[in-house]
Amino acid sequence: MSTGTPRTFNIVCIPGDGIGVDITDAATQVLTTLATTFGTFNLKFDTVDWSSKNYKQRGYYAPEGGVEGLKKYDAIYFGAVGWPDVPDHISLWQMILPIRTTLNQYANVRPTRILPGTVSPLSACVADPSLLNWVIVRENSEGEYSGHGGTTPSTAHAAHTVATEVSIFTRVGIERIVRFAFETALHRPRKLLTMVTKSNAQRHGMVLWDAIFYEVAREYDGRVKYDKMLVDAMTVRMVNRPESLDTIVATNLHADILSDLAAALSGSIGIAPSSNLDPTRAFPSMFEPIHGSAPDIAGQGIANPVGAFWSAAEMVRWLAGADGASNNEGVVEGAGVGNMVEAADLLMQAIANVTERGVKTKDLGGKSNTKEVTDAVCEEISK
Amino acid sequence: MSTGTPRTFNIVCIPGDGIGVDITDAATQVLTTLATTFGTFNLKFDTVDWSSKNYKQRGYYAPEGGVEGLKKYDAIYFGAVGWPDVPDHISLWQMILPIRTTLNQYANVRPTRILPGTVSPLSACVADPSLLNWVIVRENSEGEYSGHGGTTPSTAHAAHTVATEVSIFTRVGIERIVRFAFETALHRPRKLLTMVTKSNAQRHGMVLWDAIFYEVAREYDGRVKYDKMLVDAMTVRMVNRPESLDTIVATNLHADILSDLAAALSGSIGIAPSSNLDPTRAFPSMFEPIHGSAPDIAGQGIANPVGAFWSAAEMVRWLAGADGASNNEGVVEGAGVGNMVEAADLLMQAIANVTERGVKTKDLGGKSNTKEVTDAVCEEISK
Numbered sequence: 001m002s003t004g005t006p007r008t009f010n011i012v013c014i015p016g017d018g019i020g021v022d023i024t025d026a027a028t029q030v031l032t033t034l035a036t037t038f039g040t041f042n043l044k045f046d047t048v049d050w051s052s053k054n055y056k057q058r059g060y061y062a063p064e065g066g067v068e069g070l071k072k073y074d075a076i077y078f079g080a081v082g083w084p085d086v087p088d089h090i091s092l093w094q095m096i097l098p099i100r101t102t103l104n105q106y107a108n109v110r111p112t113r114i115l116p117g118t119v120s121p122l123s124a125c126v127a128d129p130s131l132l133n134w135v136i137v138r139e140n141s142e143g144e145y146s147g148h149g150g151t152t153p154s155t156a157h158a159a160h161t162v163a164t165e166v167s168i169f170t171r172v173g174i175e176r177i178v179r180f181a182f183e184t185a186l187h188r189p190r191k192l193l194t195m196v197t198k199s200n201a202q203r204h205g206m207v208l209w210d211a212i213f214y215e216v217a218r219e220y221d222g223r224v225k226y227d228k229m230l231v232d233a234m235t236v237r238m239v240n241r242p243e244s245l246d247t248i249v250a251t252n253l254h255a256d257i258l259s260d261l262a263a264a265l266s267g268s269i270g271i272a273p274s275s276n277l278d279p280t281r282a283f284p285s286m287f288e289p290i291h292g293s294a295p296d297i298a299g300q301g302i303a304n305p306v307g308a309f310w311s312a313a314e315m316v317r318w319l320a321g322a323d324g325a326s327n328n329e330g331v332v333e334g335a336g337v338g339n340m341v342e343a344a345d346l347l348m349q350a351i352a353n354v355t356e357r358g359v360k361t362k363d364l365g366g367k368s369n370t371k372e373v374t375d376a377v378c379e380e381i382s383k
Numbered sequence: 384m385s386t387g388t389p390r391t392f393n394i395v396c397i398p399g400d401g402i403g404v405d406i407t408d409a410a411t412q413v414l415t416t417l418a419t420t421f422g423t424f425n426l427k428f429d430t431v432d433w434s435s436k437n438y439k440q441r442g443y444y445a446p447e448g449g450v451e452g453l454k455k456y457d458a459i460y461f462g463a464v465g466w467p468d469v470p471d472h473i474s475l476w477q478m479i480l481p482i483r484t485t486l487n488q489y490a491n492v493r494p495t496r497i498l499p500g501t502v503s504p505l506s507a508c509v510a511d512p513s514l515l516n517w518v519i520v521r522e523n524s525e526g527e528y529s530g531h532g533g534t535t536p537s538t539a540h541a542a543h544t545v546a547t548e549v550s551i552f553t554r555v556g557i558e559r560i561v562r563f564a565f566e567t568a569l570h571r572p573r574k575l576l577t578m579v580t581k582s583n584a585q586r587h588g589m590v591l592w593d594a595i596f597y598e599v600a601r602e603y604d605g606r607v608k609y610d611k612m613l614v615d616a617m618t619v620r621m622v623n624r625p626e627s628l629d630t631i632v633a634t635n636l637h638a639d640i641l642s643d644l645a646a647a648l649s650g651s652i653g654i655a656p657s658s659n660l661d662p663t664r665a666f667p668s669m670f671e672p673i674h675g676s677a678p679d680i681a682g683q684g685i686a687n688p689v690g691a692f693w694s695a696a697e698m699v700r701w702l703a704g705a706d707g708a709s710n711n712e713g714v715v716e717g718a719g720v721g722n723m724v725e726a727a728d729l730l731m732q733a734i735a736n737v738t739e740r741g742v743k744t745k746d747l748g749g750k751s752n753t754k755e756v757t758d759a760v761c762e763e764i765s766k
């Protein structure tokens with residue numbers, strides 16, 4: 001545990017597009033309040049404007065060397081990217097996907113819970129909402145997002161055009177994410193890990209994934225319970241038996257799909273956080289709500305900032321493990337640097353108190369706007 | 384419309400494994416009752432034992448030339464395949480996947496509705512259950528199920544092992560399934576088609592898919608409304624705004640996942656049917672419930688036969704379009720051969736009456752076994 005002079009962390013914000021801007025503002029306000037309240041750590045914010053608007057004007061999102069430049073920060077706070085006038089595959093491959101891979105952020109962690117005062121669409125069936133409590137560990141560096149493949153001849157108009165998408169799975173990539181997931185499960189109350197693949201239909205990479213999973217699993221025998229699901233059947237289990245799941249590990253694409261489903265089942269995609277982690281801590285990790293830029297409600301001041309706050313809490317929790325205060329897989333035991341584990345807990349509690357009081361945006365059935373929710377969370381923190 | 388001597392259709396049953404056997408028995412009983420009641424068509428059944436048990440004994444599912452031999456039938460009725468003692472990728476690649484591709488069954492059609500007397504897990508939010516009424520059109524011949532790829536070196540134990548899964552998308556493959564989906568939408572009350580891809584992250588095959596979709600869409604402008612979703616966001620829309628969806632078209636893997644989710648949201652995977660269609664009618668089509676072999680309840684006589692009956696109804700509806708009684712995309716207008724459109728409708732009505740009366744298996748919240756549900760449906764038919 002650190003004592004003495006508060007440690008300063010340098011955060012770079014990439015608000016990006018649409019509601020990404022609103023919720024990044026809200027998150028920095030809440031984070032600043034949190035740091036001031038604690039006084040045991042400082043957060044300094046820089047902002048870069050890597051937006052679709054700038055792309056249209058200049059022809060790029062991040063300037064030459066921009067992604068490399070992120071390495072000097074302690075963490076990255078990301079709003080959202082994507083705008084109707086730029087094809088999504090361009091905005092993503094110029095921005096978010098290169099950041100994830102360049103900075104070795106191979107673990108994407110997505111917790112799901114039903115917040116107090118909010119209602120799950122499954123409420124007719126899920127007796128006790130606290131039983132829906134999941135962490136999805138998403139492989140974030142390879143697989144279906146490798147980007148390999150092509151189109152020949154490269155026009156949709158040729159009668160014989162063929163395109164491929166090549167998913168690449170490496171032993172290194174599978175093993176490290178599986179081990180990370182077991183470590184995560186080990187530190188959760190229920191200590192249960194469910195592995196998801198589609199190894200019945202996809203007989204190469206998915207079969208390798210299964211084999212490596214069971215190999216790593218042996219190291220955790222007796223300490224973590226584990227089981228295996230096919231991705232299609234997994235959606236059924238999430239709907240029908242949410243209480244049977246705890247920690248989940250899956251490929252880049254499968255976990256992308258399952259984490260959106262998880263968010264929807266927990267009440268709103270507007271509350272869902274995500275952490276893009278480099279568990280080795282060689283490079284900064286990145287924290288982002290999963291909702292996206294939401295062009296339909298952008299600029300109206302009504303975006304739900306809860307996913308942004310929850311992501312901010314995850315960032316604080318991660319930074320608590322700086323300077324060797326965490327194990328190899330990034331797990332922090334104890335209070336961490338500058339009491340920041342406690343700070344993250346307080347922020348989560350503040351969010352829960354606010355939703356419980358009914359200060360909620362429309363997607364959660366409330367009437368409040370972004371500013372009202374933000375102010376309420378800040379008040380709870382300073383109380 | 385045909386008159387005169389009843390037309391005879393030759394059906395081959397592949398009961399397969401586990402509850403596949405129970406529900407195929409139940410389906411043939413119901414189909415026989417249906418044909419007898421109408422008297423305008425005959426159904427003759429052959430059965431082949433291509434099971435995992437036989438695989439263990441003989442080393443194969445279908446014997447040499449077996450899949451080719453299916454071509455002489457008018458339709459295939461499939462139970463389920465898969466058993467814990469055979470790796471799934473073996474059972475599937477020896478059986479169901481080769482049948483789908485060899486017989487040109489490129490369209491997999493999966494309707495979803497909430498049956499009377501059954502409850503959706505979304506019931507707290509979906510005011511009117513009749514608003515969840517979807518047809519998922521799944522590309523069934525290529526994409527993520529192409530089987531291409533490999534593992535080098537071929538042991539999980541090498542530190543540098545790499546595996547690939549290669550998804551292949553052809554212009555022909557995309558165009559025909561998109562057109563099939565538009566034709567399907569055109570014949571549905573709401574005339575709305577939603578196309579699902581992941582073209583933001585997968586920038587080759589998925590981008591081609593989008594381009595071809597919009598090309599074909601022009602032919603249907605003003606006749607079918609259409610929109611586009613990313614597969615992750617699609618799960619959110621299915622949970623939050625089920626009434627905003629009607630017909631859905633997606634790749635082999637995406638639609639596999641979404642159709643399981645759809646079944647779960649409609650109440651039970653036990654009721655969900657699927658049709659593997661060769662829209663050109665050059666080869667027989669195949670009809671199967673999507674629930675699988677369910678080893679945990681196999682042989683107990685308690686499997687839900689509703690998915691099997693619904694699949695049987697879809698088979699009867701498809702056969703109604705034999706002999707040129709359907710258009711190029713397999714859509715039948717009018718009564719079809721031997722009044723079989725009416726027969727399919729009657730079977731669906733019989734199922735609905737039975738679930739409404741509460742004669743249901745455990746997965747639907749009832750207390751009846753397979754035989755009781757089957758007998759009740761037969762009674763309804765002969766009434």
Ligand SMILES: CC(C)[C@H](C(=O)O)[C@@H](O)C(=O)O
Pocket residue numbers: 092096256290583584615
């Ligand atoms: C924006 C997009 C690339 C992204 C993904 O697919 O990874 C998003 O859906 C997410 O879940 O973070």
Ligand SMILES: CC(C)[C@H](C(=O)O)[C@@H](O)C(=O)O
Pocket residue numbers: 200201232475479639673
């Ligand atoms: C059994 C399996 C190959 C199959 C699939 O993935 O296609 C099943 O899940 C289905 O949906 O028909």
